[in-house]
Amino acid sequence: MMTISSRAAATALASLLLMSPVFAQTTAPTTPAPAAKAAPMAPAEKKAAKPRTAASLECSKEADTKGVHGKERKKLMSECKKAAADKAK
Helix, strand or coil: CCCHHHHHHHHHHHHHHHHHHHHHCCCCCCCCCHHHCCCCCCHHHHHHCCCCCHHHHHHHHHHHHHCCCHHHHHHHHHHHHHHHHHHHC
């Protein structure tokens, strides 16, 4: 037979085991998260803000067909846009 003190000890042990997940949870931080600041726009979003001109689109297609990337593409796009602006004048 179990005595009252051993039943109380068993109950206390069982409640501690059942309550341990509750004690393991962390509390919410009291300071605001850094995400609360205004998030900077991604580079793709900044570029999408301006509508692209027809000349820019044509130059981009030309660069795609030639398969140029990086600095070479930037140089080709610049030259192409200048040539398109000269043609328009």
